[in-house]
Amino acid sequence: MIPWSLLDTAKIPGGGGELRLKQRGQEFSIMLGTNELMNSRLSGSEQALATLACGKLGGRPSPHVLIGGLGMGFTLRAALGVLGADSRIAVAELVPAVVAWARGPMAAVFGNSLNDPRVIIHEGDVGLLIRSGTAAYDAILLDVDNGPDGITHAANDGLYDLEGLGAAWRALRPGGVLAVWSSGPDAKFTKRLREVGFVAEEVGVRANGKRGGARHVIWLAVKTGRS
Template sequence: MLPWILLDTAQIPGGGALRLKKRGGEFSIMLGDNELMNSRLSGSEEALATLSLNKIGRRPAPVILIGGLGMGFTLRAALASLDASARVEVAELVPAVVAWARGPMADVFRGSLDDPRVKILEGDVGSFIGARAGAYDAILLDVDNGPDGLTQSANDRLYNGPGLAAARAALKPGGVLAVWSCAPDESFTRRLRKAGFETEERPVRAGRGRGARHMIWLASRTNRD
């Protein structure tokens, strides 16, 4: 078996470090001993996009915010489902992740960052959510392994009561907040409902029909408010 090769290390603002590793044509992004993502397992990240966009249906010139660039699987799936009128903003906290996407992982991204519908925002997705009331048709969060995060306690503010209220305010009526997690979390489901979302839980596989079970929440801002 081929050995893993360390390609780069990147500091996370606020503490911790990500490591980009490669084995043959396979990539892995690690935090300590935890693998955050692997280029061979894209199913649940793709489902984050497809389930969300199916939920909102066809809309004129939709605006989508993706929190967390990762390996670009959510972005690519969103672009495949959207027409030319759409705009997709991708917020990434760690600048090196964007550099990896344009450098060693360029084949994984398949030119998606150069799509004219895409805008990369380097910074905290929570700041972008808080700055744009009623701006988004869908907000897709794949940040810090979900509500029970690994990398930053600061990410908790995306998933607590005030953070969910800010996300709801940033959505257009009928818009959807979609959240990826490595595991179910009943307390998070309750927080979503308390924040006024109509909430659906969707278990999905890490790979396409195989691998670990992950969770996606689809939380809708109803049209009546």
């Protein structure tokens, strides 16, 4: 078997630890300690984050979508595949090295997605974009950390508490969708979504799509209530 090679490391801002980018043949992995955060062979649930959320928009014209977390670009590419030419997609990535890896050693994985004219990349905290926008987005897709129960960056918890969810509610246009990826279920998070005013459902997905893999969760929360 081909051994793994360490390509690069990167510190997570705010003392969240160190990411390691590894490669084995055509396969890439991003690790934090002993936890594998992403693998280029496993894209099913990240793609579902985009397709399920965009499907909730009902074909509204000129949708503006915010993606929190670039990762290996699976969510971005899936969104580009289902949204029209009039869409706008902003991607916020906290760790600048992840963007550099996307344009460098993992360029073949990303294809032309970062150069698509619909895409703008922001190197920084997605929470800042959410808090600065009022009725700015049709959909907000969060694949940040490990989900509501984060492991990499303590500040990420502020995206998922009542205050953070309230900011997301205000940043969405009427009928907009907040979609959140998680490695597992969290009944308390579902409750918080509903307390804020979202109509929320929890959808089970598989890490490798129809081919199976680990079970992950996506929350689809629609803005129909009052915050």
